[in-house]
Amino acid sequence: MSRQQQARVEEALRASESMKRGILNSLNTRIAVLDGKGIIVATNKAWDSYGDTRSPSYKAPAALGNNYFDLLQDAADHGDASAEQSMNSLRSVIDRETAFASVEYERAGPGGTHWFVARAMPLEDSIDGAVVSHEDITDRMLAHHALADANKRLQAMSKRVLNIQEEERRGISRELHDDIGQSLTALKIGLHRLAQRIGDEHKEILMQCLSTADLTLEKLRNLSLELRPPQLDQLGLDEALHWLADQQRNNTGLDISCHFAGLTERLPAVLEGVCYRIAQEALNNATRHAKATKIGIRVELSDRLLKLAIHDDGVGFDIDAARNKALRTGSLGLISMEERAQLAGGRLKVRTVPGGGTTVQASFALSGNEKSTENESIDHTLVSMS
Numbered sequence: 074m075s076r077q078q079q080a081r082v083e084e085a086l087r088a089s090e091s092m093k094r095g096i097l098n099s100l101n102t103r104i105a106v107l108d109g110k111g112i113i114v115a116t117n118k119a120w121d122s123y124g125d126t127r128s129p130s131y132k133a134p135a136a137l138g139n140n141y142f143d144l145l146q147d148a149a150d151h152g153d154a155s156a157e158q159s160m161n162s163l164r165s166v167i168d169r170e171t172a173f174a175s176v177e178y179e180r181a182g183p184g185g186t187h188w189f190v191a192r193a194m195p196l197e198d199s200i201d202g203a204v205v206s207h208e209d210i211t212d213r214m215l216a217h218h219a220l221a222d223a224n225k226r227l228q229a230m231s232k233r234v235l236n237i238q239e240e241e242r243r244g245i246s247r248e249l250h251d252d253i254g255q256s257l258t259a260l261k262i263g264l265h266r267l268a269q270r271i272g273d274e275h276k277e278i279l280m281q282c283l284s285t286a287d288l289t290l291e292k293l294r295n296l297s298l299e300l301r302p303p304q305l306d307q308l309g310l311d312e313a314l315h316w317l318a319d320q321q322r323n324n325t326g327l328d329i330s331c332h333f334a335g336l337t338e339r340l341p342a343v344l345e346g347v348c349y350r351i352a353q354e355a356l357n358n359a360t361r362h363a364k365a366t367k368i369g370i371r372v373e374l375s376d377r378l379l380k381l382a383i384h385d386d387g388v389g390f391d392i393d394a395a396r397n398k399a400l401r402t403g404s405l406g407l408i409s410m411e412e413r414a415q416l417a418g419g420r421l422k423v424r425t426v427p428g429g430g431t432t433v434q435a436s437f438a439l440s441g442n443e444k445s446t447e448n449e450s451i452d453h454t455l456v457s458m459s
């Protein structure tokens with residue numbers, strides 16, 4: 074190779090080296106290269122300008138030539154649990170037992186807490202060297218915490234909304250049955266008495282009024298039962314779901330069965346209410362959307378695990394598409410079933426394939442400390458489940 078060629082190659086190498094250094098130095102992430110013993114052999118600008126990488130209490134600075142393990146040991150001796158963890162992770166990377174390790178840690182700073190992630194990975198083309206980086210993930214963590222807080226607030230709100238909805242249904246149902254129902258019955262009695270006294274020429278009008286009162290009373294009764302069947306409070310989930318299945322069977326002519334297994338005593342009132350509402354919505358969906366011929370409701374208690382399943386043999390559906398459509402159109406069925414199950418400490422799964430029917434399954438782990446409905450003064454709020 075001529076001198077000129079050699080000079081050109083050296084120039085190209087220098088340019089390449091300087092570019093690599095430039096790239097490393099323009100990163101915000103602090104990067105250091107360690108040899109097999111943990112000695113810091115190269116650093117980028119962010120690393121140098123940060124000073125102590127982990128704690129102001131460290132004696133050894135994280136500078137070139139120092140041993141990074143000493144630094145971590147120092148921090149661990151000052152009670153830093155994440156330093157202990159980092160030491161073990163780094164050791165396993167240097168020993169080539171693992172190809173990547175990361176440890177998250179937080180530091181209190183003047184502007185509040187900062188979060189970092191320390192990563193270690195093997196240095197390319199080396200048998201024991203490692204690259205260590207520290208990245209500030211404070212923005213990500215703050216966004217994560219804000220999201221978690223917003224989620225908590227939303228959950229609390231939806232719990233409250235569902236409680237209020239249930240209480241209002243109960244109130245309106247009672248009002249319809251006891252108050253308006255009684256008034257209509259009194260009206261009917263009055264009309265009957267009148268019918269005995271008036272002449273034939275007005276009797277027909279009176280009989281029409283009586284039949285309108287009868288129809289209205291019937292509608293009122295159905296409305297009151299649909300809002301909140303009294304069986305749910307007085308007789309329990311078993312009776313309430315059998316009544317619901319009977320109702321839907323009469324209305325639709327479908328083959329709807331209801332099966333209970335392993336339930337020897339009443340469940341907590343809140344759980345009974347949640348199961349009833351989930352079954353009601355799943356049954357409504359099956360009768361409205363599924364084109365099913367058979368629907369089965371099954372409630373099973375085994376090893377303190379309560380399972381509620383509503384199965385139909387209908388057309389099935391694409392669950393993701395239905396969820397997206399529900400969000401656009403404001404449909405609440407699927408969302409409210411999931412929400413109710415979750416708020417009561419359970420889980421809801423919908424298994425469906427287009428053409429292959431649908432099963433909605435909710436499961437709840439009972440702790441064994443729940444009070445059954447029979448021996449509690451009924452607290453109907455969902456809050457008592459949490």
Ligand SMILES: Nc1ncnc2c1ncn2[C@@H]1O[C@H](COP(=O)(O)OP(=O)(O)OP(=O)(O)O)[C@@H](O)[C@H]1O
Nearest residue numbers: 358359362363389390395399404405406407408431
């Ligand atoms: N058992 C089912 N069989 C077939 N399709 C179903 C079934 N359950 C739900 N779906 C589909 O999922 C969609 C969303 O159901 P969801 O209960 O959330 O809303 P909706 O029943 O349309 O309205 P809402 O329940 O608010 O009155 C339905 O519109 C329907 O297309």
Ligand SMILES: [Mg+2]
Nearest residue numbers: 357358406407
């Ligand atoms: Mg629905």
